[in-house]
Structures are given as C-alpha cells and as structure tokens.
Amino acid sequence: MVYLQEFEYNIGAKNDPETFLQAIKCNKSNLWYNAMKKEIESMASNGVWDLVELPIGAKTIGCKWVFKTKKDSLGNIERYKARLVAKGFTQKEGIDYTETFSPVSKKDSLRIIMALVAHFDLDLHQMDVKTAFLNGDLEEDVYMKQPEGFSSSNGEHLVCKLKKSIYGLKQASRQWYLKFHGVISSFDFEENIMDQCIYQKVSGSKFCFLILYVDDILLASNDKGLVHEVKQFLSRNFDMKDMGEASYVIGIKIHRDRTRCILGLSQKTYIKKVLERFRMKDCSPSVAPIVKGDRFNLDQCLKNDFEREQMKNIPYAFAVGSLMYAQVYTRPDIAFVVGMLGRYQSNPGMDHWRAAKKVMRYL
Structure with a gap:
C-alpha cells in the first residue's frame, strides 16, 4: 500500500531514466551520476552492508537503480534523486523475511489534525527523514549483489551482506516503523490507539501531535519551544531535513491564513x-x-x-x-x-x- 500510494501522488514522471545505462548515457548523466554517488555515500555512512564471500547454499537478491526528478508544489525541479532498490520480489518467506506489515497514517487522521491546527491556531512544521528505510535493523541474513556501476574494484566477486533494511526489501517499511516507534516512544510520545502513526506528547499545558507518513513527518503544537525540542531530538537520532512551516506534504499543498483561522488542502x-x-x-x-x-x-x-x-x-x-x-x-x-x-x-x-x-x- 505504501508503494502504491507513493506512486499515485508522484504520478506523471515520464522522462526519468529507467535503467543505469539510460542514466549515464542521457544529457543529464552528470546529475544522475552525482545522485547515485550520494546514495552510495549515504549507504556507507549508515553501515548498510558488509562485502563478504557468499556462503555455500545461500542465494543473492538483485538490486537496481530507480531515478526520480523531485519537484515542488509548483512543478519546479528541486533535485535529481537516485535510489538503490533491492529486488525484494525474489525474497523467500521464512528465509529472507517473516513479517512485512507496516502502518501509515490514515487520511481521516490527517484531516482531523489539520482541522485542529486551524481551530486552535497551532504551529505546523514539517520534517523529512533522509534515507528513512536505512535506519531499520535487519534481523534476517540477506545477501545482495553489488550495485551496478559501483562494484568494489578489488572484490567484484563479493556480495553485500545487508545489516540494515534497504528500499525494496519486503520487510523494509516494517523495520523502519519499528525503529521509529521505539525512538519516538522514548521521548514520551504516546501512540494513538486508533491510528498507529499518530503520536502525542503532553508536557503541562504544552502538547505536540506528530504525524508519520513513511518518511514525511508533520508536527503540530501550541508551543514553538516544544516543536524545537522535538526537532532537535529527531535530528539527534536520524538524518533529518527541517522543512520549516509545512506547505507541501505527500503531494498536498497546505494553504494557511492564520488571521482568519483558515487552513486549506489542495492537490x-x-x-x-x-x-x-x-x-x-x-x-x-x-x-x-x-x-x-x-x-x-x-x-x-x-x-x-x-x-x-x-x-x-x-x-x-x-x-x-x-x-x-x-x-x-x-x-x-x-x-x-x-x-x-x-x-x-x-x-x-x-x-x-x-x-x-x-x-x-x-x-
């Protein structure tokens, strides 16, 4: 469901490369190569895999590059993004994965929070988790082929033994959710019993709602200081991007007129x-x-x-x-x-x- 919905609100990208060869042969090859290099550096800094000999009897799963031109709410190009994705469809249940379920916040919950933000004139801020799925700890032994174009020069025969979940793995979104839930709960956030991706923190008369939608986070609070505390805490635990006041999230433009207590959502x-x-x-x-x-x-x-x-x-x-x-x-x-x-x-x-x-x- 996560992948389907992400595809739905990113509909319409027709000119992005579909393969590694297309990316390095097109007129924007330098931009795509830099994006791939940045992704590999992110993998290395997160300690996603170790290069090892493939154990006897073990099988590898493949991987591929996925390219996406990221645009803002007006359709202007923000950046070129390359994502290394495992071919999770080749995984075998009971060997490479067990549980895969991962919740995302419901649409009704988002609208209810937005109504509260408008009615009580709350501060509404947005954060983005960089390479969110790489934060999830992998419990199974999964071996992956080295990424195309970035094989080790002195060990092309080696394979990647994954230590962290990677995009494309069947259990990736679940492992990320479990990691985030454990971290945010340690900061006195309580999970909503009806929607597992809505959290609330209360400190005296101050309160903060947190909405998690895969790697997009919305913070709604009646206190700027509490918002700052939450942002600092998240940045200490994950590689975060502070987007400031929320204006565009999961393909939805947020319009606010705080003088009239009005908030509108537009797609x-x-x-x-x-x-x-x-x-x-x-x-x-x-x-x-x-x-x-x-x-x-x-x-x-x-x-x-x-x-x-x-x-x-x-x-x-x-x-x-x-x-x-x-x-x-x-x-x-x-x-x-x-x-x-x-x-x-x-x-x-x-x-x-x-x-x-x-x-x-x-x-």
Missing part, C-alpha cells in the same frame, strides 16, 4: 498530472461530476468482442484509482460518482469511461 499539481496522463489537460470543463439523469448499470458493461476491443487499451481502473486518491484526501465532492464508477472496474463499458472523463473535466 492541484497532482490533478494536473492526472489530466495530462489521460490526455484531458486541454478538455472543456464540466459544471458537475454527475447530474440528474446520469445512470450506471450492468447493461452498460461489455457484451461482445467489438466492445471489448474498444476498451482494450483504455486504462479505466487506473483512472478510477487516480480519482480515488484525490477524493479521499481533498475532493469529497466527487466521492459519490467515483464510488459508482468503482463498481465496474472488472468490466467497464464506454459509458463508464465517458463518465470517468466527465469527472476529470469537472476537476
């Missing part, structure tokens, strides 16, 4: 990417996502080979999923029609597709 950039992905960028707008007289039923589903051929290359389920992501965070106004469209994902017809496009026109 404008994400919605633009969705429209571009489905070639709806220059469409004419619709006044409503659904109007009186619009009907959805099983008679509109596919009935013959001609209709199936028509829908063959139409990414209906992907479109509905993209609309759902906007709906659950910032656009409850499309909840009814998206719920209706979601009923026909297994066998959608052209009428359902036209209705999905109408929702995009409305957005």
